Amino acid sequence: MxxxxxxxxxxxxxxxxxxxxxxxxxxxxxxxxxxxxxxWDEAATLDQDDLTxxxxxxxxxxxxxxxxxxxxKRGTGSEFDPxxxxxxxxxxxxxxxxxxxxxxxAWSEDPPSRVRRTVTxxxxxxxxxxxxxEVTNSLLLVRTQDDDYRLDIVTAERRDRVRRYxxxxxxxxxxxxxxxxxxxxxxxxxxxx
Amino acid sequence: xxxxxxxxxxxxxxxxxxxxxxxxxRERREVSLRVHQDREIFELEMEKIFARSWIPVAxxxxxxxxxxxxxxxxxxxxxxxxxxxxxxxxxxxNVCTHRGMPLCREERGHTRxxxxxxxxxxxxxxxxxRGAPYEKEMYGDWLRTCADELALTTARTASxxxxxxxxxxxxxxxxxxxxxxxxxxxxxxxNRTDSGLEVVGAPQRHIVKANWKLxxxxxxxxxxxxxxxxxxxQLGVFEHKVSSGINVSTPEGHTMRLxxxxxxxxxxxxxxxxxxxxxxxxxxxxxxxxAMTEEFANNLTEGQLRLLAETPPAVMGLFPGTDLFxxxxxxxxxxxxxxxxxxVHGWIPRAPDLFEMLSWILVERDAPDEVRELTRRTxxxxxxxSGLIEQDDxxxxxxxxxxxxxxxxxxxxxxxxxxxxxxxxxxxxxxxDVYAGTARDDAQWAWWSRYFDVMTS
Ligand code: FES
Ligand SMILES: [Fe+2]
Numbered sequence: 001m002x003x004x005x006x007x008x009x010x011x012x013x014x015x016x017x018x019x020x021x022x023x024x025x026x027x028x029x030x031x032x033x034x035x036x037x038x039x040w041d042e043a044a045t046l047d048q049d050d051l052t053x054x055x056x057x058x059x060x061x062x063x064x065x066x067x068x069x070x071x072x073k074r075g076t077g078s079e080f081d082p083x084x085x086x087x088x089x090x091x092x093x094x095x096x097x098x099x100x101x102x103x104x105x106a107w108s109e110d111p112p113s114r115v116r117r118t119v120t121x122x123x124x125x126x127x128x129x130x131x132x133x134e135v136t137n138s139l140l141l142v143r144t145q146d147d148d149y150r151l152d153i154v155t156a157e158r159r160d161r162v163r164r165y166x167x168x169x170x171x172x173x174x175x176x177x178x179x180x181x182x183x184x185x186x187x188x189x190x191x192x193x
Numbered sequence: 194x195x196x197x198x199x200x201x202x203x204x205x206x207x208x209x210x211x212x213x214x215x216x217x218x219r220e221r222r223e224v225s226l227r228v229h230q231d232r233e234i235f236e237l238e239m240e241k242i243f244a245r246s247w248i249p250v251a252x253x254x255x256x257x258x259x260x261x262x263x264x265x266x267x268x269x270x271x272x273x274x275x276x277x278x279x280x281x282x283x284x285x286x287n288v289c290t291h292r293g294m295p296l297c298r299e300e301r302g303h304t305r306x307x308x309x310x311x312x313x314x315x316x317x318x319x320x321x322x323r324g325a326p327y328e329k330e331m332y333g334d335w336l337r338t339c340a341d342e343l344a345l346t347t348a349r350t351a352s353x354x355x356x357x358x359x360x361x362x363x364x365x366x367x368x369x370x371x372x373x374x375x376x377x378x379x380x381x382x383x384n385r386t387d388s389g390l391e392v393v394g395a396p397q398r399h400i401v402k403a404n405w406k407l408x409x410x411x412x413x414x415x416x417x418x419x420x421x422x423x424x425x426x427q428l429g430v431f432e433h434k435v436s437s438g439i440n441v442s443t444p445e446g447h448t449m450r451l452x453x454x455x456x457x458x459x460x461x462x463x464x465x466x467x468x469x470x471x472x473x474x475x476x477x478x479x480x481x482x483x484a485m486t487e488e489f490a491n492n493l494t495e496g497q498l499r500l501l502a503e504t505p506p507a508v509m510g511l512f513p514g515t516d517l518f519x520x521x522x523x524x525x526x527x528x529x530x531x532x533x534x535x536x537v538h539g540w541i542p543r544a545p546d547l548f549e550m551l552s553w554i555l556v557e558r559d560a561p562d563e564v565r566e567l568t569r570r571t572x573x574x575x576x577x578x579s580g581l582i583e584q585d586d587x588x589x590x591x592x593x594x595x596x597x598x599x600x601x602x603x604x605x606x607x608x609x610x611x612x613x614x615x616x617x618x619x620x621x622x623x624x625x626d627v628y629a630g631t632a633r634d635d636a637q638w639a640w641w642s643r644y645f646d647v648m649t650s
Contacts, residue, residue, distance in 0.1 A: 066579075070395045071300040084394025084554065088573045093525030097574075100581055104424035108584035148595065150402070182300065183549055184399040187587040189579035 019159050019176075020134050025124035032124050035135060035162055038170040043117040046192055051098045054192070055091075059163055059171040064089040066156075066177040066193070080178060086189060087177070094192075101190075108190040115143045115191055119158075131164040132173065139177075141193055143186055152186035154179070156193060201240050204649040207233050217645045222634065223606035224641050226597040229404035234648075235545040241648055242513050243268030245362040247371050249515045249539040250274050250284060252553055253355040254391035255301075260318070263395075264300045266541045266549075267359060271295055272348065273307070274357060275318040284359035285320045286346035296345075301395065320345035354383030354555075355390055356537060358515075374624030375447040375509065381497040382506045382519050386481065387488045388558040390535070393569050397552040399578045403590035405514075405540050405548040410640045411586070412510030413440055413448035415631030416611070421585050430523045430531075431457050435632035439504050439618065442636035443625040446512030446643025450631050451504040451623075452520075469495070472502040479505075479519045479533030480557050480568050496622035512643055514540055522575040522582065524567060532571025533564075546594050552577035609634035609641065 025032045038057075045054045058064075066087040067080040089097070100106050121138040136159055143152040161174035177193050205213040213234065216225040228234055250265040251274040262275040264287060271287040273296065287295050294311035306323060307316045313326040322336050322343045336343060348359035351368030353376070358368060369376060383390055401408070411417070418433040419426065426432040439451040454476060467475070470490070474483040478501050489498055500506075509517045516538045524532030535556065541549040554572045556565040575582045597603045613633035615626050626635065 068395050068397055071298065073299045073302060076299075076302060081394035083569065084392075084397070085573050086397055086399075086577070087579050088570050089525070092527040093570075093574055096523065096525050096529070097581065100424050100428060104427040106424045106581075106585065107421060108588045145591075148402075148591075182398060184397075184578060186399070187401045187403075187591055188399075188584040190584040190588075 020123065020125045020136055022125040022127050022134065025126060025133065029124075031133070032122075034168060035124050035133060035170065036122050038162060039119050039122060039135070039137060039160070042172065043119050047115060047117055049112050051101060055095060055098055057170075057172055058091060058094065059173040060091050062089075062091050062094070062173055062175070064094060064175045066179065066189075069179050069182045071182050079182075086179070086184065106190075108188055111146060113143050113145050113191055115141060117141050117193075127161075129163075133162045133164070135160040135162050139193060141191075143191060154181070154184065154186055154193065156180060158193070201237070202650065205233075205237055207231065213237070214645065214649045217641060218606065219642070221606075222609040222612065222638055224609070225603070226593070226605050226607055227603040229406060229594060229597055230545055230603050232545055235404075235542065237648060238542065239268045241650075242644075243542065244270075245360070245365055245647075246513050247351065247358040247360045247365070247368055247511070247515075248513075249356055249537065249551075250359045251282075251357045252390075252392045252537075252555070253282065253352060253357060254558075255395070256282070258303070260303045260305055262297070262302060262304065262318075264297050265551075267348070267361065268542065270361075272359065273297060274359075277318045282350055282352070282357055283318055283320065284348040284350050284357070285316075285318075286348070286361075288346070289314060289316075290322070290343050290345060291325075316345055320347045353379060356383070356515075371445060372511070373445050373447070374443045375441075375445075375449065375511065377497065378441070378449060378451075378500065378506050378623055379509065379517070381493055381500050382509065382517060383555070385478065385489045385492055385501065386485055386557055386559060387491055390480070390555040391558045393554040393556055393565075396539075397550075397577045399550055400543070401548050401550055401587050401590060402546060403548065403587075403594040404545055405542040406644070407590040407593055408516075408538075408540060408548070408550070408586070409510060409513055410637055410644075411590075412508055412516050413442060413450055413636035413640070415440060415450050416634075417589070418631075421589055422582055424585070425522070425582065428523065430529075431521070433457060433631060436630050438507075438631035439621070439623075440628045440631055440633050440636050441623065441625045442639035444639065444643070446640045447625075448510045448636040448640055449506050449625075450508040451500070452507040452631070453504055454521075469498045469502050473498065476502075479521055480535045480555070480564065481560060482564050485557065485560060500623060510640070512640065513647075518576055520575075522571060524571045525574045533568045534572045534575050535568055536572050536576045546598070550578075609638045611635075612638070 042057050065085050068084040069079050072079050101109050118140040119137050123136045125134045139156045139158050141154040157178040159176040163171050163173045248267045251263050255263050256276040259276050259278045262273050264273055273285045273287050275283045289309040291314050294309050296307040296309050315323045317323050348361050351358050437453040437456040441449040473486040477483050477486050507520050518536045520534040521531040522534050524530045537553045539551040543549055556568045611634040616629045617627045618629045
């Protein structure tokens, strides 16, 4: 079965189709600044290891995926695998992950990693839904564990769908994490990006 | 002529004067943890193990058409896994025989020939040099007359269940001999249906900060599960009792943990007196459904069917560089059902304290979409880089690696004293050294014995 039929059979939409095609929200627009604030708050919530609060920033229908990347020659197609993922999550599975960290003996994150997320190059686009925005941004994630002096660095483009509730509240409705590395240089993804 | 083959044989004397063979105490069943730290030992492993063993490189379904290729590694060596015109699969060293440039830097593609980016020599998927720029002016007919010498280094290949294995050593034992008694179990695990398995996609790849042996030797370790993976018992997903299941090892260093399905996951409603076919249909092995179990009898013996119905292989380690999981775990849904996990790992030792892990997910070609999808998602959520089970393993391996880095730490011996021996359940048909119970140290000891045999021979 080739990649296309596999994609259809899993029913998963490609993270690449028609993202960010809508009208650009300029950085001077208050909406842009509000979304920027939301992304910073979200990153800070994770940096502070407040996983319960982080879950509250996610919408019920969230899809959270990180496709595997494979190095390819220029012009021979997408480097991202349409079906093979490092993460393939929805709200229930993300809650289950958090529950394991907070309620059980989950050695991988106890003591917890210390992680710093820097979110830059934020670009916001309108969509057909007036309260939803597509947001591309760059993530620089630096992770350190216990007193190990080595730093793990993970960089990615994130393609987020952000949904507005009321005047100043947002939730994350979709996140696609497009890694730069084909070989991920951290021993596990017991952290969120 | 320069001989590129290794002449390393026999025991090695490490630079501090210690013979390698003294790092194992066969009487006390202990191994010096120095084996995870020493650069010299690492280099020897690359020569004596990874350049001479059967290593998994790809699944056939990754390269379905002639000309398709993926680039992988065997030890530190980059290689190309290519589907040829005839449909056969070749594994070629990705090093140009002219002056050593990699022919390919992409990891996947489709081509009729490989053209070296440096001076332009061209090789076919069989590894033969087919031409070069200015060939006549530069070389006359040398490329033709010395074709054998100029061909790319080619590995031997073999496959089972579509997984392709490669071995650089022309004198290595045939693949079936290498598998020995585990072939029977492995066929039951991955060759059960008429159409067989295929990959979901390219493997995950990630770096683990530990020596590769910490993973490889751990595969039959049923003892760690109740502590390191305690969270799964706390969450009520499954609980391994050391007294249930079966632990298997073979002299080749292959190991297995077979689980008692019913006891492990508390699955009720299975009537042990029902026919094998009914029992399999009532509890289909990971990745299949009830209807598919009807095909099993076309491909497996009665004994293998019984194995799948009662104590299916959950974790299998093939010496030195393969492991396979076939398992049930939490599917990540709100309801918290059990979903299938089907994963194959390979690994690339990068340094004494670092290895790269490859994780393929396999799904049944003919399974309904919902079974394939549940297998894909459940596997991602439990195993591999983000997997809730393997997250904790990666932490244990990193821990041992760091704590034995010190002068004193590396003098500690790893202990395998739980010698419980062989206890074959009545009527059990599988080969190898079989023990009724998941936890004993004998299988890990079989792994270490094999390791030292290979390293000192
Ligand atoms: S190194 Fe490949 S052609 Fe020269
Ligand atoms: Fe484990």
